Amino acid sequence: MPSELQQQAKRPVSATLAGPYGHPFHPILVTVPIGAWVGSLVFDIASHIVGDPDFLARGSMWLIAVGVVGALLAAMVGFLDLLAIPTDTRAFRIGLIHMTLNLLVTAAYAGNFLWRHAGDGPSDSVGTGQLVLGAVSLAVLGVSGYLGGKLAYHYGVRVADEATQAEGFVPAHRRPNRRTG
Template sequence: MSDPLHQAKRPVTALAGPYGHPLHPILVTVPIGAWTASLLFDLASHVVDGPAFLARASLWLVAIGVIGALAAAMFGFLDFLAIRPGTAAYRTALVHLGLNLAITAAYGASWAWRAAGTPDGPVPIGQIILSVIAMAALGASGFLGGKLAYRYGVRVAGESTQAEGFTLQRKG
């Protein structure tokens, strides 16, 4: 299987998830959801009475997102290894990988910054700005991840396999 397109559709190891069912896409929902909720909690901390509970919850959500991102990264890296270097898919994957590392580092720094303070009031504006910047980068990285899957077909089942879902079955 030396064809780069078919090579990128197959897992390099069973740990990455079976053919047609990669683990990376489902795992990225954890950090995306946690970090989105943390930003909403950050903003809400500025409009409620007694905002400390939202600041503490946001601290936990940032941590959950970082842990989830590290887990997703392990499986994403296995998918990355299936892409032939020098291709457009590989270059896109490198940018996707780099952005995700930077985003995870930003949220790790955000967690440390938040943990160093005592959340007795609303989340400071500087921490919110960091989250907004990281979320914008996450959107760009998600776009690139979508490009890898939907345009380049990385870890997506081949068209002959997909055709099984569109074949009419005879009743009888």
């Protein structure tokens, strides 16, 4: 039986803003910055391989911008999920580290965007410093993602409790017919 503190971390602070019980919005929204930033690194590397790298360098810059906007949206609902976790717990401390790393990564990508956008914007292959900053930022994002996974899969933050989960494992022939009762 989950403790009262565990139950608190499973319930949304605001179902409207953070997603209803068992369906948090944060894991859905994080796919935007992750995908955009992985794509930007692929474009960065490819800009060193092709003969006309301008379009890849510009594409990478705008993928970074999309990722920053997506990260800010994910951070807002993620912060609401953090508020659901009791403060004097290991899960809360991990949540704080997860949030801090994500904010640092977002700031690094925002800086990388501004660096690339300076002047007339990219006009050749992505610079080595910009490429390294993107790669390091993505690695830190991976560490933060591991911690986010630990919050959800190890500690069950914003995950439906075991009794609710068990409903999905009742064999079909033993479930009551919803039409008749």
